[in-house]
Amino acid sequence: MKISPLELLLLEMSSGFYLGAFLLYLSELILSRPTRVPWAPVTAGVGGVLFQSLAIFIRFGFQGHVALLSLREVISFFSWTLVLAFLYLEHQKKVRILGLFIFAIAFLSTLLVIGISFHAPLFATKAPIGFLLSLHTILIDLGLASAALSFIVALLYLLLDFFLRRKIFNRFFSRMPSLETLDQLNTNFNGLGFVFLTTGLIFAMIWSWKKFGSTIPHASQGRLAFMGALFVWVAYAATVLLRWSRRFRGKQAAYLSISGFLIFAATMFALVFFSKGSHFIL
């Protein structure tokens, strides 16, 4: 099935808007004086997310079900979720510096999606995947986005901690929110990611039980996916549980979030490359 030219055009437009938002946030960081149009980067981000929403809905309509099976679909949905989460955060907490990273990721993601669309424009469509699997894919993708946000916030935390300890007072430092804000965001995204991951896996197990009469798939590729998911879940559960320990505050919590996301992302990529199309379509 070919990718609709309209979808491609919308993705290109959203990519342009994300680039614009990124450049505007970057200019805020580089220029010393306060911007005269503080709303401009957010507006560009909103423009980008609107075009990408249309592209995603067209994709879903084109496929006839929640289409998060191929790498390009997952990446597109992932960047869309990131931008939406950031826009909400920007409205609530005014963590503007996050915009620089989110829109860089969103721009590169949409560019990658467009690239994949050009190089691998065809893939065999399958029958609609049903409600349970749709929920599974959406929740796992949301979980990945939460883990990514937690990862970015944790990196910012470590950077600010480094600046404060080394007494480096540059423009990047002056634009950063407080350590406490970053720690709080880290905790929230981690918790949210864990909830999405757990419920996403539960829906996958229910689907497997309904279809095969067992929550553990028999096929080797399915088992690989299951083992990967279990590994991620255990690792993520450990990071969330460790955070409750009073010793794992601030810096230690940031390290945990970084490792949690890396395990999550690595497993997702392993599934893409090793499940031979049973779980993901490249």
Added chain:
Amino acid sequence: MIKITLAGVNHKSAPVDVREKIAYPKEHLSPAVRILSREENVLECLILSTCNRVEILTITSNIHPDPDFFTSFLSRTHPALSSIPIRPHLYYKTDTEAVEHLYEVTASLDSMIVGEPQITGQVKEAFETCRQENTIGPYLNQIFQRAISTAKRVRSETAISHLPVSISYAACQLARKIFQDMSNKSVLLLGGGEMAQLTARHMKKMGVRSLTVMTRDPEKGKLLAAEYEASYAAMELLEETMAESDMVVCSTGAETYLLTVPVMEKAMERRDFRPLFLIDIAVPRNIDPEISRLSNTFLYNIDDLKSVVESNQKEREMETYAAREIVRQEIAQFQKRRAERSAVPLIQALRRHTEKLQQSEFDRFSRTLESLPEDTRKQVMILAQSLVNKMLHPTYQTLRNSSNLEEAWEWISRCYGLSPELLSQDNSSREEGGSADNKSSALDPARPDFPLPGEQSC
């Protein structure tokens, strides 16, 4: 033509022993302004007196008061000054230069600490004092309104005032980089040094939940606690108090470390490893620098805070370029408005001349006009008026935009055959009729019954 003149003494031009003699105490400012306003030719005046400067701004008619006028005024209002030669310390600026200087002063570009916010308030206060003494008229009013709005622009469009340049305030700004909400944070003031008190005062302003004072001398500590609405704790309770505090400001006279790594490790354990901000302003230091290696503790000593201040000062200096650009834009606007206002009497004179011509032509053709029906006669008169307005409009524009009014007027006089007395007639007729305020200058706004030419529909 009105003249704007400014003379003054500031921290750059005079040492403190001269400045302190020239400064007007608050209660002496009003009488001094009253005396100045009674001087010959002074239409409007203002005196700005702060710890770093005394500036006198006057609006006069046709002539700039010379520097001696200001030195003599200062000597008369400050008898103690007679022994000090003021002239070498006095700076003297006129017209656009004077206004530019005032804009820079109000925007805190001429301050000892560039970007400090107090000066704008002091300028407003001086303006208010002079306004109450009726020494402020339309010119100074307009100049000061623009000065205040320029200061606002500088403050909002540059980062000149965003970065703290005092050690105590820098400490508070750093606290904001660690903590999100200050309303649930506790501060421990260890020792009663002046700098620590200043920091505590800033933190109180930031809205911290509680402040605890701990000193070796209980009497002094209790007094301090009462002054800052804080609680007092004895030195023996240091570990317990540390467990509950989020920020510690240390400034005691002790010659050894009061807070050591083992003490801090215990305290961190008790406080569940929540972040702790430690400020050591004491010399010799009271907090072991090794503490900064502990996780979630952030230690800053006096040198660290000084480096914050220095880096902020450099940033502020960089911002002055952007700020001066804003001042330049505002000055360009001021010059444009001034040129427009200066052209008003000339435009009025030209208009009176054409009206006179128009009237004489109507008189010449009165018989013919009277023979016309009423409506037609009115239309002819409107036509004539409209024709004159349309023909004169480019001339008005030339006068308004002219950088050299005298040359433009000479050229226009030749073109229209205007007599040189036309302007003086205008002034004399106004002096005869306008007795309400004999200080009104030739460049006053047009009288309400005499609309500005060119503002009418042509």
